[in-house]
Amino acid sequence: MRNAIPAMVMQNEVSECGLACISMLADYYGIEAPLEKLRLKYPTSLHGFTLARLSTILNEMGLPGVPVQFDYDELDALPLPAILHYGAGHYVVLAWRSGNNVCVLNPSFGKQLLTFDALKREISGFALIIDEQEKRVLPGDGKAKTNKNWLPSWLSVKATSNVPYIYILMITTFVISMAVFIIPVVMSSSLNALYSQKQVEVSWWLYIISFIGIAGIDLLNGIFSANVVKRFSHISNTSGFRRLIHQPLRYFQKRNAGDIYSRFSHWCGALRGKIALDNTLRIDWLIALLSFGVMFWVNPLLSLVSLFSITLMGLISLWAAWKDRIYTQKIEMLSAEQNDFIMETVSGIHTIKSAGLHEHRQIAFAQQNKRMVQALRNYAVYNKIKSNLYQLTGNGETILYIAISLPLLQSGAMHFGTFVSYGLIKQIYGNYMSKLFFTVLQKNEIGVIDKRAQDFLFSEDASTNSTGTTEHFQRSIRFDNLRFAWTPECNVINELTLTLHKGECVAIIGESGEGKTTFLSIAAGLLMADSGEIAIDDVVQSPGQWASMAFMNSTDHILLQGSIRDNITLFRSDYTIKEDRQISHIFDALGIADVIEHLPGGLNARIREGNSGLSAGQHQRLLLARALYCNHELIILDEPTANLDVTAAQQTMTAIVEHCRQQNKTLITVTHNPALLGAFDAVYQFSQGRLLREGYAHEQ
Numbered sequence: 115m116r117n118a119i120p121a122m123v124m125q126n127e128v129s130e131c132g133l134a135c136i137s138m139l140a141d142y143y144g145i146e147a148p149l150e151k152l153r154l155k156y157p158t159s160l161h162g163f164t165l166a167r168l169s170t171i172l173n174e175m176g177l178p179g180v181p182v183q184f185d186y187d188e189l190d191a192l193p194l195p196a197i198l199h200y201g202a203g204h205y206v207v208l209a210w211r212s213g214n215n216v217c218v219l220n221p222s223f224g225k226q227l228l229t230f231d232a233l234k235r236e237i238s239g240f241a242l243i244i245d246e247q248e249k250r251v252l253p254g255d256g257k258a259k260t261n262k263n264w265l266p267s268w269l270s271v272k273a274t275s276n277v278p279y280i281y282i283l284m285i286t287t288f289v290i291s292m293a294v295f296i297i298p299v300v301m302s303s304s305l306n307a308l309y310s311q312k313q314v315e316v317s318w319w320l321y322i323i324s325f326i327g328i329a330g331i332d333l334l335n336g337i338f339s340a341n342v343v344k345r346f347s348h349i350s351n352t353s354g355f356r357r358l359i360h361q362p363l364r365y366f367q368k369r370n371a372g373d374i375y376s377r378f379s380h381w382c383g384a385l386r387g388k389i390a391l392d393n394t395l396r397i398d399w400l401i402a403l404l405s406f407g408v409m410f411w412v413n414p415l416l417s418l419v420s421l422f423s424i425t426l427m428g429l430i431s432l433w434a435a436w437k438d439r440i441y442t443q444k445i446e447m448l449s450a451e452q453n454d455f456i457m458e459t460v461s462g463i464h465t466i467k468s469a470g471l472h473e474h475r476q477i478a479f480a481q482q483n484k485r486m487v488q489a490l491r492n493y494a495v496y497n498k499i500k501s502n503l504y505q506l507t508g509n510g511e512t513i514l515y516i517a518i519s520l521p522l523l524q525s526g527a528m529h530f531g532t533f534v535s536y537g538l539i540k541q542i543y544g545n546y547m548s549k550l551f552f553t554v555l556q557k558n559e560i561g562v563i564d565k566r567a568q569d570f571l572f573s574e575d576a577s578t579n580s581t582g583t584t585e586h587f588q589r590s591i592r593f594d595n596l597r598f599a600w601t602p603e604c605n606v607i608n609e610l611t612l613t614l615h616k617g618e619c620v621a622i623i624g625e626s627g628e629g630k631t632t633f634l635s636i637a638a639g640l641l642m643a644d645s646g647e648i649a650i651d652d653v654v655q656s657p658g659q660w661a662s663m664a665f666m667n668s669t670d671h672i673l674l675q676g677s678i679r680d681n682i683t684l685f686r687s688d689y690t691i692k693e694d695r696q697i698s699h700i701f702d703a704l705g706i707a708d709v710i711e712h713l714p715g716g717l718n719a720r721i722r723e724g725n726s727g728l729s730a731g732q733h734q735r736l737l738l739a740r741a742l743y744c745n746h747e748l749i750i751l752d753e754p755t756a757n758l759d760v761t762a763a764q765q766t767m768t769a770i771v772e773h774c775r776q777q778n779k780t781l782i783t784v785t786h787n788p789a790l791l792g793a794f795d796a797v798y799q800f801s802q803g804r805l806l807r808e809g810y811a812h813e814q
Contacts, residue, residue, distance in 0.1 A: 119209050120195055122562070123149055125221035126569040127368040129162035131205045134221035135197045136171055138207045139244065142195050143177060159601040162203060165242055178245040186234045195219075197242040208233075208241075215440075222373075224562070227440040232447075271392040273564075277346050279338075280389065286335045288397045293328045294542050295404075296321065298535035305531030339389070347385045354381065358570045363640040365570075374570070381567040384560045391560070394553045398546045405543035412536050413528065416518055420540050423511035424547045430507065431551060434500050441493045448486045455482060515540070584660045586747060587650045590615050591660075591780070596646035598632060606632050607643070608803030614748075619771050619781040621791055623808070624800030630784045631668065631752055633800070637782060638666035638750050665746035669753055671737050675722040678710060681736065682743050700742050703769035704735045705762060730757045735766060742773050749774060751783045755790065767793055 120138035125131050126149070133152045140147035156163075156171055163171075165181045172179030184192065190211060200206040200220070207219040216233055218226045274280055300321055358378060366374070409417035459466065459475055466475060515537070522528035591614045598607040606629035614620065624630050635641040636648075639661030648655045650663075673681050682697050683689045694717060701707040709732050713719040721727065728736060734757045741749055754770065755763035767785075771793045774781040783794070791797050797808040 119217070120207060120219060122219055122225055123221060124224065124562075124566050125149070126566075127153070127158065128370050128373075129158045129368070131221040132163040132168045132197075133158065133171075135205045135207050135219075136168060136175075138219055139172070139177065139195060139197065140175060143244075145175060145177070147175060157599075157601055159604075165197075165199060165240055168197065168205070168242055172242070172244070179242050180245050182241050182243055183239055184241060185239065186237075189230065189234065189237075192241055193243050193246070196244075199238045199240040201236050223443075225439075226443050227436070228444075232444070271395055274346070274389050274392045277342065277389065279342055280393075283335070283339055283342055283389075284393050284396050286331070286338070287393055288400070290328060290332050290335060291397060291401050293324075294401070295408075295539070296324065296328075298538040298542075301538065302529075302531040302535035305534055306529045343386060343389050346389060347382070350385050351382050354378065354567070354571060357572075361570060362642065363635060364642075377563075377566045378570065380563045384563045387556065388560065391553050391557055394549060395557070398550050398553070402543055402546040402550060405539050405546065408539050409536065409543060412532060412539075413518075413522070416515060416536065416540075419511060419514050419518065420543060423507060424544060426507050427504065427548070428551050430500070430503050431555075435555060437496055437500075441489070441496060444489050445486075445493065448482070448489055452479075452482050452486055455479065583662045584650050584653075584655060585663050587663065588616060589651050591748065592647075592649045592652075593637065594647045594649065596633075596636065596643045596648075598629075598636060598641070598643050605803050607636070610646070610804050612798070612805050614780055614782070617775065617778045617780060618796065619774055619794050620783070620796045620798060621794040622782065622784045622798050622800055622805065623786065623788075623791070624784075626786075628800050629803060630800045633805075634666060634668070634750050634752050634782065634784060637748075638664040640666065660748075663746060664748040664750055665741055665744045666750040667737055667741040667752065667754065669756065671740075672723040673721055673733070673736070675720075677715070677718050677720055678713065678736070679717040681721065682740050684740065684744070697739070697743060700739045700769075700773070703773065704739055704742075705765050705769075706732055706735045706739070710736075731759070731762060734758065735762075738766065738770065742770065746779075748780045748782070751781070753784055753786070755785065755787060760789070763787060763790065 120142040123134045123137045123141070125134040130149070130153060133156060134149055137147050137149045137152055152171075169179035169181050179197075182192075192208065194208060194210060196208045198206050198208050198218075200218075204222070206221070206226075209217045209219050211217070211230075214230050216228055216230060218228055218233065220226050355378070358374075406417060406421065409420060455478065459479075466472065519528060519533055519536075523530065523533060593610060593612045596607050596610040597605055599605045610633065622630055622633075632641065636643050639658050642657045648660065650660055674685075676685065679689075679694070679697070682700075683693075697717065698707060701710055709728065710716060710719075713727060719727075734754070738751070738754055741751060749770075751770065755766050758766060767783075767790045770783070771781065773779075781794075785791070798805040799808050800806075
């Protein structure tokens with residue numbers, strides 16, 4: 115069974131936009147092919163998939179994908195949905211088109227509503243379409259989707275149903291909400307009594323006490339609600355952060371850091387509003403229903419006018435939400451384009467001045483700026499139209515309300531007090547219906563945020579499955595027939611075998627991009643090999659079991675916000691001042707003791723990445739001091755002297771090797787500097803996924 119439009123699938127890894135598009139096409143044809151399963155079956159490289167590879171994957175699912183090339187004026191003839199090659203190495207799904215507008219499902223950005231002209235500026239002219247005549251479902255392939263829930267999952271309130279005290283909060287909120295009916299009751303009874311020339315006896319003191327009591331209860335309920343929200347947010351945030359940082363290293367290597375941050379921060383922000391939104395769905399519909407019931411009891415015709423007005427306002431809001439999304443996305447895209455252009459101009463000003471490109475850049479900026487101000491102008495006009503539509507609807511309802519009510523008042527069929535109180539109840543009804551409508555919109559947004567957060571909330575770190583940890587070894591570490599591949603087509607590590615003896619210092623050399631850093635990550639327990647064994651003292655280890663025995667210092671390590679001492683000890687709680695002498699000794703061996711001593715505060719100086727007051731070489735040696743200070747028995751260093759001059763590199767490497775020998779630590783170092791190889795016990799050449807022994811130090 116086909117869906118009207120594919121469900122939006124957001125990519126998680128930086129290069130899986132093609133797989134996300136395939137998942138959306140499968141959804142359209144009623145085939146269950148979630149991105150998580152596709153990712154496991156068809157792992158991508160950092161360069162992603164070609165259009166031909168995507169076609170092959172679709173054919174394996176029984177959906178014959180046909181790569182086509184088209185002219186821009188043929189875009190409206192493509193059968194939908196279709197996968198478009200979009201921008202630089204990106205894929206999107208063209209879901210539908212209407213007039214001059216199209217809907218594009220962009221795995222990295224979300225659903226985009228664009229004009230044909232805006233789309234044509236981004237596409238390359240290549241697409242992947244489905245041959246309807248050849249379509250089939252292969253045995254054992256994707257199962258047909260079944261939707262057991264009639265209600266969208268994002269409207270569910272199950273996420274907060276187990277929060278402690280949530281139903282007490284719901285009941286108290288409902289009771290307080292019922293207080294909105296007090297004013298209409300007072301107005302109706304007092305005004306009817308007044309206009310019937312009876313003595314008006316209103317128990318004002320009773321109402322005043324009631325309002326004061328309700329205000330007090332509302333205050334206490336607000337404090338109670340804030341405490342419930344605080345506890346729920348705190349527990350959920352910390353649990354989510356724990357799951358995030360326990361993801362395996364491979365998770366972070368295949369994702370953009372900014373995207374991870376965006377998903378996590380938006381998810382944390384959404385948590386704070388979940389309880390209030392869910393309670394709105396639990397309560398406000400009942401208040402709105404009671405209001406409408408009272409209105410219908412007073413006058414069915416007037417109540418239907420209010421229902422029609424609210425419905426019309428809801429339709430206007432739906433239209434406005436759609437138009438807001440179009441304009442917001444367009445302005446964001448134009449703004450990002452202009453910001454990139456300005457940043458490129460500023461950062462490349464030397465090139466621009468040297469090549470005399472002033473005129474070219476001015477013309478390009480003028481063209482971009484014209485599109486931006488035109489979009490802002492159109493957005494302002496649209497906002498005025500939207501405001502006028504709301505105003506016309508509200509005024510029209512008011513006119514109909516008066517036109518119907520006046521004859522009833524004149525004939526005595528409706529009392530003046532009833533007329534006034536009905537207006538108040540109508541306002542209550544309108545407020546709660548509007549609140550419900552916007553709550554549904556917000557729940558939809560949170561549903562998208564939650565769906566994007568599933569990637570880090572429920573992925574499982576393999577290293578947490580180990581039954582124990584290995585922190586020490588006595589004789590040797592053996593890597594036996596290790597295999598590892600980022601993609602099925604190419605093994606980065608292929609039948610690699612290596613034995614390290616206790617206290618041995620070895621160097622690894624080889625061409626860039628061969629896989630040396632990948633091997634170091636496996637040796638440190640940060641990556642899991644696809645096959646092979648790792649044995650410590652002849653005991654085979656489970657994935658991640660030996661990670662606490664190894665410390666790896668790589669080129670992407672950073673300084674953490676804290677003192678120099680904190681960055682060396684990594685915030686050890688059992689650290690004592692007596693150990694300052696050990697740190698000073700390491701600094702002296704690495705040649706940075708004087709530099710650290712002259713920082714304000716010495717070891718207590720506050721530093722962070724990007725603002726340490728150190729040169730690149732001093733920064734690197736400070737990170738190396740962290741590796742030498744740690745009590746791990748296996749030290750793994752990736753290019754430890756890359757930013758150092760010849761003299762500093764020799765001094766640093768000598769200090770590293772001597773320290774490891776004094777402490778009887780085992781050392782693995784990757785280096786591209788042949789002059790440093792003489793300090794090591796053995797040298798290995800990394801080639802074609804294997805380690806080949808080059809010889810001993812005295813042979814170099």
